[in-house]
Amino acid sequence: MSPLWSLALAxxxxxxxxxxxxxxxxxxxxxPWLILGGWGLLVVAIAASVPLLGPVRGPSAMLxxxxxxxxxxxxxxxxxxxxxxxAARELAPEPSDRRRVVWRGWLRGFLAGxxxxxxxxxxxxAVAICAPGQVQSRMVIGGLIVPFLWAGGMAWTLSDDKILRxxxxxxxxxxxxxxxxxxxxxx
Amino acid sequence: MDGSTAPGKLAxxxxxxxxxxxxxxxxxxxxxxxxxxxLAFAALIYLVCFSGSIAxxxxxxxRWEQPAGPVLHDATPQAVDAAFRAALAKNPKAHDLFIRLPxxxxxxxxxxxxxxxGGEHTWIADATGKLVAEQKLPWSEFQAELHTVxxxxxxxxxxxxxxxxxxxxxxxxxxxLSHPRVFKDAFAFRWxxxxxxxxxxxxxxxxxxxxxxxxxxxxxxAFLGLTVIIVGVLAVATFKGDxxxxxxxxxxxxxxxxxxxxxKLIDIAGALEALKAHYPNAxxxxxxxxxxxxxxxxxxxxxxxxxxxxxGETVIVDGAGKRLGEVGYExxxxxxxxxxxxxxLHFGWFGGWPVKVxxxxxxxxxxxxxSSGVAIWLxxxxxxxxxxxxxxxxxxxxxxxxPVAYAASALxxxxxxxxxxxxxxxxxxxxxxxxxxxxPPVISARLRLLSAALLAGVSLxxxxxHAGRFADPVAWAVNLGFLTAAALLALSVRLSRxxx
Numbered sequence: 001m002s003p004l005w006s007l008a009l010a011x012x013x014x015x016x017x018x019x020x021x022x023x024x025x026x027x028x029x030x031x032p033w034l035i036l037g038g039w040g041l042l043v044v045a046i047a048a049s050v051p052l053l054g055p056v057r058g059p060s061a062m063l064x065x066x067x068x069x070x071x072x073x074x075x076x077x078x079x080x081x082x083x084x085x086x087a088a089r090e091l092a093p094e095p096s097d098r099r100r101v102v103w104r105g106w107l108r109g110f111l112a113g114x115x116x117x118x119x120x121x122x123x124x125x126a127v128a129i130c131a132p133g134q135v136q137s138r139m140v141i142g143g144l145i146v147p148f149l150w151a152g153g154m155a156w157t158l159s160d161d162k163i164l165r166x167x168x169x170x171x172x173x174x175x176x177x178x179x180x181x182x183x184x185x186x187x
Numbered sequence: 188m189d190g191s192t193a194p195g196k197l198a199x200x201x202x203x204x205x206x207x208x209x210x211x212x213x214x215x216x217x218x219x220x221x222x223x224x225x226l227a228f229a230a231l232i233y234l235v236c237f238s239g240s241i242a243x244x245x246x247x248x249x250r251w252e253q254p255a256g257p258v259l260h261d262a263t264p265q266a267v268d269a270a271f272r273a274a275l276a277k278n279p280k281a282h283d284l285f286i287r288l289p290x291x292x293x294x295x296x297x298x299x300x301x302x303x304x305g306g307e308h309t310w311i312a313d314a315t316g317k318l319v320a321e322q323k324l325p326w327s328e329f330q331a332e333l334h335t336v337x338x339x340x341x342x343x344x345x346x347x348x349x350x351x352x353x354x355x356x357x358x359x360x361x362x363x364l365s366h367p368r369v370f371k372d373a374f375a376f377r378w379x380x381x382x383x384x385x386x387x388x389x390x391x392x393x394x395x396x397x398x399x400x401x402x403x404x405x406x407x408x409a410f411l412g413l414t415v416i417i418v419g420v421l422a423v424a425t426f427k428g429d430x431x432x433x434x435x436x437x438x439x440x441x442x443x444x445x446x447x448x449x450x451k452l453i454d455i456a457g458a459l460e461a462l463k464a465h466y467p468n469a470x471x472x473x474x475x476x477x478x479x480x481x482x483x484x485x486x487x488x489x490x491x492x493x494x495x496x497x498x499g500e501t502v503i504v505d506g507a508g509k510r511l512g513e514v515g516y517e518x519x520x521x522x523x524x525x526x527x528x529x530x531x532l533h534f535g536w537f538g539g540w541p542v543k544v545x546x547x548x549x550x551x552x553x554x555x556x557x558s559s560g561v562a563i564w565l566x567x568x569x570x571x572x573x574x575x576x577x578x579x580x581x582x583x584x585x586x587x588x589x590p591v592a593y594a595a596s597a598l599x600x601x602x603x604x605x606x607x608x609x610x611x612x613x614x615x616x617x618x619x620x621x622x623x624x625x626x627p628p629v630i631s632a633r634l635r636l637l638s639a640a641l642l643a644g645v646s647l648x649x650x651x652x653h654a655g656r657f658a659d660p661v662a663w664a665v666n667l668g669f670l671t672a673a674a675l676l677a678l679s680v681r682l683s684r685x686x687x
Contacts, residue, residue: 003539003540003542004539006538006539006542020374024374053538054494054495056496056528057494057495057496057538060496060532060538061537061538061541061542063399064399064400064545064546064549065541065542067396067397067398067545067549068544068545068549071396071397071548071552074373074374074392074396075376075392077374078377078378079376079377079378080378080379081377081378081381081385093211093215093218094215095218096212096215096216098219109227117353121416121417121420124417125420128421129421129424129425134520136436136515136522136523136526137520137521137522137523138522140521140522140523140525142417142421143410143414143417144406146413146417147406147409147410147413148406150353151353151354151356151357151360151405151409152360154353154354155217155220155221155224155357155360155361158219158221158223158224158357158361159216159219159220159221159361159365160216161216181424182424185424
C-alpha cells in the first residue's frame with residue numbers, strides 16, 4: 001500500500017478534467033459523453049484507490065491529489081484578458097446594500113457569533129445526551145455537528161435581512177436543545 | 188467567492204441549465220453576508236491557513252532542525268526499553284514518560300519527560316537505546332503552536348482557532364450559495380485587465396476545485412479547536428463540570444492510581460514483543476508510560492497499521508505487561524474511529540509525501556483565496572469611487588508579512604537563541620510598517636524579495652551550520668524547498684514587473 005499509488009493514479013483525474021474542459025469549451029454533440037467520461041474517470045480513480053491505498057485513506061488521498069491536478073490544469077489554461085473589451089455580463093452581482101444602523105450591526109454580530117454558537121452547542125449537546133447509540137459515537141457526532149451548525153447559523157444570520165426572525169429561531173433552538181440536554185443530564 | 192461570468196461563453200447557444208435558478212435578491216443577501224464575515228475574520232483566516240500549510244511539514248521540520256540524527260528506521264524492543272529506563276534515570280520521580288519510536292515520517296527514537304525541577308526535556312536515543320543528545324526544535328515547535336493555538340493559552344488559543352475554522356466553514360457555505368455560476372464557470376480563468384475580475388477568477392477557481400479539501404480542513408480544524416469548549420459544556424451538563432470524566436470515555440480501560448512502589452519497573456520490551464505477536468501487521472509509534480515505578484504504573488502503546496486513515500490504535504498495558512484492552516480508534520464505535528481519523532485528515536498525515544505536498548499546495552491555495560477575497564472587496568470599493576488606500580496598503584503588507592516573519596524567525600532560530608515567536612511578532616510588525624511608507628505594488632514586491640532573501644539565507648545558514656553532519660536526507664530536501672520557494676518569490680516579482 002505504497003503512498004506513491006496516489007501519484008500513479010493522478011493521470012486519471014487529469015484525463016477526467018481534460019474531458020470536462022472539452023465539454024465546457026463549446027457545445028458539441030458528444031458533450032454529454034465528455035461530461036460522463038470526465039466524471040467517470042474521477043470515480044474510477046477514487047474506486048481504484050480503495051484496494052491500492054485503503055478503503056478510507058485511498059479516496060481521501062485521491063481527492064486531495066485530484067484537486068491539485070485539476071487546479072494545475074485550470075491554471076495552465078489561463079487566458080490573458082483583453083482589458084479594452086468589456087463583456088456585458090462579466091461583473092459579479094453586487095452585495096445587497098443594507099442601511100447602516102449601529103444596533104442592527106451589533107445584533108447581527110451577536111446572532112452570528114455567540115447566539116448561533118450557543119444554538120449549535122445546544123444541538124450538539126442534545127445529540128450527545130439524548131440520541132440513541134454508543135456514548136462515544138454520540139459525543140463525536142454531536143461535537144462534529146457544532147461547527148457545522150454554527151457555520152450555517154453564521155451564514156444565515158449575516159445574510160438574512162430579517163434579523164429579529166433569526167434571533168427568535170436561534171433563541172428558540174438554544175432554549176429547546178439546551179433544556180432537553182440539561183433535563184436529561186446523563187449520557 | 189466573487190462571481191464573474193465567462194465572456195467567451197456568452198455567445199454559446201444556451202442549453203437547459205442544470206443548476207436551479209437562485210433568486211437574485213437571495214444571491215445579493217448571501218454576498219453581503221459572505222463579505223461581512225470574510226472581512227471580519229480575514230486576518231485570522233489568512234494566518235491560520237498560512238500557518239496550517241506550513242505545519243503540514245512539521246515532521247520534516249523536526250528532522251531538518253536537528254539533522255545529525257541518529258536516524259533509525261526501526262528500534263528493537265530492548266532499545267526502546269533502554270531509552271525508557273535511561274530517561275527515567277534522569278528523574279526517577281517522573282509522573283510520566285513519552286517514548287516516540289522510529290517511523291517513516293520521523294526516523295528517531297526519543298524519550299520525553301520532565302526533570303526534578305519540572306522542566307521538560309526530550310532526549311534522542313541511538314540504536315541501543317542510549318540517550319545521545321537532547322532534542323532542540325524551537326522553530327518547528329513555534330510554527331506548530333502558531334497554527335494550533337496562536338501562541339495563546341491552550342484553551343483560548345484553541346477556541347480562537349476553532350472559531351476561525353467555523354468562520355471559514357461559514358464562508359464556504361455562503362460563498363457557494365452566493366455564486367450560482369461558480370460551478371458553471373469552473374474553467375474560466377483569465378488574467379490581466381480589471382484587478383477585481385482577475386482576483387475574482389483566482390478566488391473562484393481555487394475555491395471550486397479545492398472545495399472538498401476546504402470543507403475537510405475547516406470542519407476538522409473547527410472541531411479540533413473547539414474540543415475544549417464542547418467537552419467543557421458536555422461535562423457541565425452530565426458530569427457536574429468534571430471534564431476528566433468526559434475525556435476518560437476516550438482513554439480506554441482505566442488503571443487505578445496506586446502510588447505504592449512496584450515490585451519491578453514496567454517491562455516495555457516484553458510488552459512490545461507481546462503486542463507484536465498480537466498485532467503482527469502493526470508497528471508501535473509511541474508509548475506513554477504513566478506513574479512509572481508505582482504499583483499503578485501502566486502504558487498506552489499506539490500501534491499503526493499501514494493503509495488506514497487513523498492515528499493508530501492505542502492499547503493499554505498494565506505494570507505486569509498484561510494487555511488490558513484498546514481505546515478503539517480502529518476497532519471501536521464509529522465515533523471513536525472518526526475521532527482517530529481527525530488529526531491525520533486535518534494535517535494530511537496519512538498518505539506519504541504526495542498527500543503532504545497536495546495539502547501544502549491546497550493550503551496555500553486557501554490562503555490565496557482569503558487574500559484575494561479582501562482584494563476583491565478593496566477593488567470593488569475603488570471601482571465604485573470609494574477607494575480605501577490605507578486598507579489596501581495594510582492588507583498587502585499583512586499578506587506578505589507572513590513569509591517574511593516565518594523566514595526571519597527560522598533564520599534567527601538557527602543563528603541565535605532567540606524565541607522564534609518574538610522574532611515572528613517583530614518581523615510581522617516591521618513588515619506592516621511598510622504600509623506607512625510605500626504603495627501596494629512596492630510593498631508587495633519588496634516584501635516578496637525580502638522573503639526570498641531570508642529563505643535563501645535560512646537554507647544557506649543551515650547548510651553552513653550543519654554541513655557534514657546531515658545524517659537525515661530530509662534536511663537536504665527541506666533546504667532545497669526553501670531555495671525553490673526563494674527562487675519562485677523572486678521570479679514572481681520579476682514577472683509582475685514585466686507585466687506592468
